[in-house]
Amino acid sequence: MKTCLVVDDSRVIRKVSRRILEDLGFEVAEAADGVEAMAWCTAVMPDAILLDWRMPAMDGLEFVKKLRAEVGGDQPKVVFCSVENEIEAIREALDAGADEYIMKPFDGGIVAGKLGYLGLLA
Amino acid sequence: MIPLLDLSFISTLCLTRAGLKVDAEKAYLIESRLAPLARRECFSSTEAFIDALRHGVDDRLAWAAVEAMALPESEFFRDHHVFSQLADDVVPALARARGGEPVRIWSAGCGTGQEIYSLTMLLADAPGLKVELFASDLSERSLEKAQSGRYSQFEVQRGLPARMLVRHFEKDGESFALSPRVRQMVRWRRVNLMDDLARVGQFDLILCRNVVGQLAPEAGVHVLGALHDALAPGGFLALGQNDSAGKAFVRAAPDLSLYAATGQAARSAA
Structure with a gap:
């Protein structure tokens, strides 16, 4: 079973994402910010990370840069999931090491499309 | 009710x-x-x-x-491996066969343009490839939207990779606008596929994906016959994965819904 870490400071978003990802056959773990997410990743790297941008403690951009510098940190597919919808912001996230980008609001179809494109769906 | x-x-x-x-x-x-x-x-x-x-x-x-x-449900890069193979193998092979003449491509039943733009974005980045791109639909409203190249945030997240989004689109208010460079590569025209297609010309590659399946059986046969006649010698027809090509065509590539006209010398797509 593939694993996905959902990183978002909103419990509602984490719940919605969890439901979508479980329907897609993922085992889901949750983190409320970049620091918590990094703790998960140093223990075991997930196959995918759904990552919010604006979060307390450590934001998504800082997290992805740190993750990519870790041993094995190039492995997880990182999909940003943020209300930021300016082209420049999306480019910044991709340049920082994200594989894909979802603009909120999103639905199951969009998540499935992005993960499928990244080769994470059977 | x-x-x-x-x-x-x-x-x-x-x-x-x-x-x-x-x-x-x-x-x-x-x-x-x-x-x-x-x-x-x-x-x-x-x-x-x-x-x-x-x-x-x-x-x-x-x-x-x-x-x-007739409104289609449209997304970018639907069956995305089809587009990479068309751009990487099929179109370059057609270009070599044409020997310097432009490869003529037609998206028949283009809806709001996502299909032809997906291919166009890939071809726009292929240096030295000479192509002429045409797209047609029954619906004037769909054509207007397609031609504008403006899509909602929801639409650009259907099948379009984020890297393609940042490369080819600009934010314009609440919509995302495709770059003029890509947009202007495509010519648009209203065509009812049930009409006489003799005047639309001949094409090396016709995309008519997930259209025939929406038609009544006799209408589907009629349209496939017309597309057969519009296919230039050595050309290919790309259908949707669930479309049936009928007797006028033979499958040209095993893993793609790509067909050649029956009776023409079989040639490989790559």
């Missing part, structure tokens, strides 16, 4: 005008497609709108109804 008689009237209208298969039993589909149109045209109800169609007051309205029923 739309009366059954009205539903079968709409079904017959779509069949005779565009060969479109609309199941009269699917009341919800007909209602959901026609209700916004009825409102836009200032009718008090969908029933009143259909009543006006019945009395044949305005031919434009009848076409608008048919077009609304």
Whole structure:
């Protein structure tokens, strides 16, 4: 079973994402910010990370840069999931090491499309 | 609730005008497609709108109804491996075979343009490849939207990789606008595939994906026959994964829904 870490400071978003990802056959773990997410990743790297941008403690951009510098940190597919919808912001996230980008609001179809494109769906 | 008689009237209208298969039993589909149109045209109800169609007051309205029923569900890079193979292998092979003449490509039933733009974005980045891109649809409204190259945030997240988004689109208010460089590579025209297609010309690659399946069986056979005639020697027809090509075509690549005209010398796509 593939694993996905959902990183978002909103419990509602984490719940919605969890439901979508479980329907897609993922085992889901949750983190409320970049620091918590990094703790998960140093223990075991997930196959995918759904990552919010604006979060307390450590934001998504800082997290992805740190993750990519870790041993094995190039492995997880990182999909940003943020209300930021300016082209420049999306480019910044991709340049920082994200594989894909979802603009909120999103639905199951969009998540499935992005993960499928990244080769994470059977 | 739309009366059954009205539903079968709409079904017959779509069949005779565009060969479109609309199941009269699917009341919800007909209602959901026609209700916004009825409102836009200032009718008090969908029933009143259909009543006006019945009395044949305005031919434009009848076409608008048919077009609304033909609306495709459109996404970028649908079956994305198809697009990479078309851009990486099929089109370059056709270009070599054409020996310097441009490769003519037609998206037949292009809807709101996502299919032809997906291919165009890839070809725009292929240096030295000479292509002429055409796209047609039955619906004027779809064509207008396609030509504008403007899509909602929701639409650009359907199948379009984020890297393609940042490379080819600019944010414009709430929409995302495709770059003029890509947009201007495509020429648009309203074409009813049920009409005589003799004047549309000949093409090396025709994309007609997930269109034939929407047509009534006889209409599908008619359209495939017309596309066969519009295919230049050595050309290919790309259908949707669930479309059936019929007897006029043979599959040209095992893992792609790509077909060559029967009777032409078999040639490999790559």
